[in-house]
Amino acid sequence: MNKQNHKIIFDSSNVDASVNNYGQLYGSSINLALAERIKNDLDFKIVIAPEINSAEILCNEINYFSETGLSIELLPDLEILPYDVSSPSNQVIANRSEILFQLLKGNIDVLVLNASSLLWKLPPRKYFEKESFTLSVGELFSMQQIGEKLRINGYERVSTVIKPGEFCIRGSLIDLFSPLYTNPIRIDFDDEKIDLIKLFDVDSQLTLNTINSVTIIPSEHYPKSSLAFDFFKTNMRNAFDGNQLEWPLYNFIETYAESHGVYNYLPLFFESMSSIWDYCKPGTKLFCVGDIKTSIKEYQKLINQRFNSQDNLSQPNLKPSELFFSATEQINKINEMHPINLQHQKCWKSRAHNSINFDTRPLTAFKTSSMDKIIHGLLETSTNKILLSAGSKNRIAFIENQLREFSIAARRVSNWNEFLERRAGVFVTEKSISESFITAKSGIAVIGEIELFGRRSSTRKYRSPAGKDPESIIQDLKDLQVGSLVVHGEHGIGKYKGLSVMMVDNVNSEFLTIEYALGDLLHVPVTLMDQVSRFIGQSSDESILSHLGSNQWKKLCKKTKKQAYDVAAELLEIYANRAIAVGKSHVANQKDYENFCDGFEYVLTQDQAKVIEDVLDDMAASKSMDRLVCGDVGFGKTEVALRAAFTCAINGYQVALLVPTTILAQQHFETFNERFSEWPIAINILSRLQTSKNNNQVRTDIEKGKADIIIGTHALLSDKVVYKNLGLVIVDEEHRFGVRHKEKLKALRKDVDYLALTATPIPRTLNMAIGELKDISMIATPPEGRIPVKTYISQWDKSLIHEACQREISRGGQVLFVHNRIDDIENMAETIRQIMPVGSLEIAHGRMKERSLERVMMKFYNNEFDVLLATSIIESGLDIPNANTIIINRADRFGLAQLHQLRGRVGRSERQSYAYLMIPPKHTLTNEGRQRLEAIEAIEDLGVGFILATHDLEIRGAGEILGDEQSGQIQKIGFSLYKDMLAQAIDSLRDGPQMQSTTISSDINLNIPALIPENYMPDVNLRLTMYKRISSTKSKIEIKHIESELIDRFGELPEQTTNLLLMAHLKNQASTLGIKKIRMDRRYGRFYFDQSTTIEAQNIIDLIEREPDVFKMYPDQSLGFKGDFPLVLNRINQVNTILGYLVGDSV
Template structure:
């Protein structure tokens, strides 16, 4: 079955909602291309893998009797043309232990189907050969595979960790599928066509939107980041997703009108971009269409079994069934969780079935247990008729409803009804790729300084093969002083790390066979012990200072956290736990929250502020700019609306009269949370019962302001948020003078920042806005 939607967001939402009703592993989403049609921009590895995994599953459907997943996709994804099915199957290479294959031919095949050579295999779609050992990271696998050959025979296959390069599980067969939808073996023909076109055009200036630099890359016949742009050139008869699906596949169309609107809008925009590029000589006039038109999609669907979930003007009325009249919209509670639970209690006692589908199922179950029996949250509703009268389900649905059919009453409640708005459904968490740390040898280049844990500082000199006991193995070569050389086996690579000094001065190389490195380590250990003693004295002094110990979380605190419209990352939860622990202790908190933009620092601050207010204390939030003050004011006001918390802002956006009124209420204790710029540090600002100071981007304040911060840190709890801490702040945090919490995990589906460097171009700006 394939579910086809008009809008991309709708495809995302359906993908997230289906696991509530069916097992999550049976749902797959066919992703949209990263770039717009005719946009010369590389696709992300996530997009490439998602699309290829789906194509791989469907391509082997005839050979395997395994149950196919339910595929969800959008008009945009369906429109994008892809490689023909026969080419995908021809480019797939099954391998098994004991099988015979000529290694040189296998390497050529990998290049032809889009794999890229690398010195060390870390990323999907790369391979590396070391003598009779081939490391390859198939696009359809979660981990890379190390294949050992004895002549032309495959002797063994083991998966390995890309971060440590250490082998683990032994496997006996694997299927290496194409690494790209664009087969590089067809690229030289496209390169010759492009060269012919450029030769017939007037000389053009090269810019970031020009296709001129791609000519040589195509002629080389290897994969490169922008090869997706040339897919229409590579195949005479490109395919689409439906070409891969079995003939008996049911196509479920979510909304025919939305589908048509999306396709025609995308067509019109693509046509406009094409015309501009043809006029500016960035695109040949006969450049093949990279997408299916609306007429072509209609033709494809006309030969398939289809089911329309919305109205379809082309479908006879006799074929339509109306079920919407059976469902009535549910009640809304606008974040008043206690009221919602009280009404659930009444329905529960009346014997009616109630299902609550929420991303906060565990928290709501705990709130329910305060007045009734604890109900264990579940993860899906595979058989609604078999569930208990009350169920808390961990999941995401768009909206709830009440169903009354005969003597049966069923109530479905979702986050939309509980919290007063439709919460963005978080994308299913992808298995994180095991990438090496920055100090990993995978990042080393010839001549880099390295440190061996036992032998000290040396210079990395590359990889070398050596034969010992009739077995060829690869080693990392490290040069030391006096022409000394150390061979480090690949499996001991974790004993090496990149040298990091205080400045760019080249370090002195150690000499093998001497005590230099041993003495250095001993001196370092003594210095560390001295710092540790100083820190012990510092901590002892801080422990003697009595601060306010905040109370444990209140029921309202749980309700606020349950209303968070996203799923917290593990780093966020860890930071929250550390902040709350600091606040509940008698020692004044001085903690730094360090995380990139969009990683969730504000949510940590909001929960800490609410915790302080629940204990009768006021909170001051200091920000460097007026715009940021307004953003925080909007966020805090919206999240805290269901609670009796007064949030105010001091900035130039407030008139003098408004500022005087706010200052009066602040001094009287009537304002719970005050947000402002450096205006908060003026002498006329008096806070009756300040309990928590939150500083956003401390590095952007001046020296005078920071002296005031030092004084405040001895009086109240201080929480500092930053994406780029100044060296002194970072040093104090890393040495323990200030506590630090790192938020290093990006929220699910956080969009990456894409940077283009070039001269100003109106068309490029327009294209970026349309994305």
């Protein structure tokens, strides 16, 4: 049989042109029916779902069921409310632009959308037709002309292209990211001719492959030309009465449109707007899944309600009829198209003449049964083929293991057609089919993820951001602003004042300028940028600036270096004691362990997998484990703890899991109970939320060995708790326990495996410095599907608060509202209730009785009310995936770390999450407060806990490893310098001073132009970063890689930049030999040797004796030479030759 003709629901007996209502399609059978109905139909089709979640599921499932190579695409929802003050995200607009353009080109066979999308007016189709253009290799174009077209099309000019809708121009290159492509494009010009078009990687910025042409479409839904803005303003004046000069959008449309809800005024850019129907081919067929007309009417009500409720507006809104199509218009259009309607319920009797009810049934009869009873129950009926579905490899493996336990043989199928071609039996497929159904006629049952796991796996895919760690940001000087603090290894802490080109001895050179106390300036050559790093320490107070020329900085460094040696000695002692201690070896049976892991429904990130491997290796070793796992909030540390606990408990040893709060204990208890439900391992909790009787029983069970895994707060450290056979202690956020508790932990961890978990960032290079002494693992990448939090800063705005709460509650979510003043928190509660009449609110703060506080928090966790008004007590604690909006009042009063931690309370699901930072008028804020807020608003990357914005957390993290006293020293001299001192101290104590290599940084000046010209790399921060990288290289290979990258990203190297790279190579050679300085001009040169030089004196003597008229030794331990060196290459060759003589290569 031709597999294209396999049909389970539709066949020749029930496909009738007169029938347009199909009912009794339970669960996902409705999507199967739709797939069967459309897959052999060549006409263009639109499928409408009631709301966006069902549209996403529908799109994924008809793709799976149809398998005909049809282009089935989803029109993304705007993800904003009608009259929302926020504009849609750039990613959403870029995706919608791509879909609309592909519709115009006829490249889509089936378009899926949600009902509300019908009501939003779209840009006219001629906008995309007119503004889109194609560039091909060999064509003649002006780079400026292309840049202007990109700007008009909504592309933002940036220094580095990383997102759709961005572009940059550098030298002979244009980088751009068109929404039509999965990678950005680099266009290389030869004068005004397009020489090459290349795709490049976002993270590395390096070329992937070449293509012949690129199509560029608008990345915004409105043009950004001066003519378009004038047209907009004219229409705005005509549309509204009043003083337009007072309206933010009218005044700032050219620059600040996105932040003022420009999409509420989209029709003002065009003479007329389009509907989705205008983008469709003639003869389009329409399919409606569910009660679409009711969904349209409900959205119309929401539009009218929001329009009528807008008060205190800074500018008026367009009427609904101008921004939206009416429900009546769209319903009439649907009726005109004679749609095919599909529904879960039976069709009404009144429609019997044009309706069919199919024979699908739900799985309700088996809903409360275990998996084996479901399977056997189905097999005992007329069902002879069963398909179990799951959207991830881990879930599939879990299903297969469960079936094996029940002696049920299951076979994998890769797609739906393969399943249909198989004979009777039980099958599994790695595809997310959400809801179950049975087709009685064909004897087929499909068991969906919701029945098997309670919820679907993630289907949305998001590109993870490039990995970042604090040290890379510190060293790269990325985004360093004028006025930021930097630290110079020799001269101390100063303020960065910018890069500047200066003429020195008739040669242009670029310098980084640092301002010290009393206004003294230091100009650092770019060749010595390795001595400069961003200062990570105490606040940017003027009082910490060093005095240029003073010896105070040297004294401070000397003192800190001594303390670093003490820390290194302590770490070495701990390491030595651990090395000789005999611990318990824990290794789980491989099959049991794999079965347990199959209960994890997600795919491990690369970081998670590595950390778990580290932990299991430690536990298998004979010495006791002592490992710290660092990971940002929601990055998967709990799964590491679960697998470690299983490995220990399955071997008969007890596990103690300590957490800082009773609420967290309860949450972990539920998580562990769920994961260990199939295993003979007893999970217990010791907490104030339990009765005294229950806690006493738990203590008894612990002592008798009946409790395998015990979860609790510091109560687990009580003398009343006696462990029978403790094998593993897991501590969550150790720094939140008091000194007394930490002492107990030290005693507890001596003879058992110890695993600490923290969301406090531990800088990666500190980890490297002490990595052999203290085991630290990092989870720095987010789980797939996690979306960055959208952050907004606003003055107190009732309408904005109302909107934020309504958006969240209307999608079934919850809101966190932070107000950090207990004295008037009740007044704030009343204010919020007035702003948000719909929804329930409760209060949480630190003065409440503990049980009352815990009761409120647990109610919020269980989704029993909508808004939690709380103080910063929620800064760390519960994981509440359903809370995806946080409003922080008086955000200016919080530190950067606090803001980051508070914002981390939301954004733990696949939904877009929001953070609103409410502040007083900006002119009342301090400079530091304003910079803090701007930093938190700008940084949305996931994993931000490991980058610079959380520098106070990094210092706390360093203190967590090294102690509070060392944290204080880091505050004084800066993190970067301290970690270098610590690393040197460890190496010195471990290997001996005689093994230490030369660590000087040679200062080389050959009086030649050696810089990166501004016209080659216009962005000053990119130049800073590149200078830092070049001056920090240690090998010829590193320099070669940078050279290749520069050519790839910026074009052919200018002569000055070639010189810079050659100088870097000379500097590496000189530094290795202990030459602290080289000076040279047209006629003379001089090498200055450091006391630590490794050059043999005989080599210098031989060189002087060889050419006594050229070389001479001076009393200051320098070697002078003379000659005629008019050209750059002459000087570089001469220095290379001398270096060769000095190491004995040429003697």
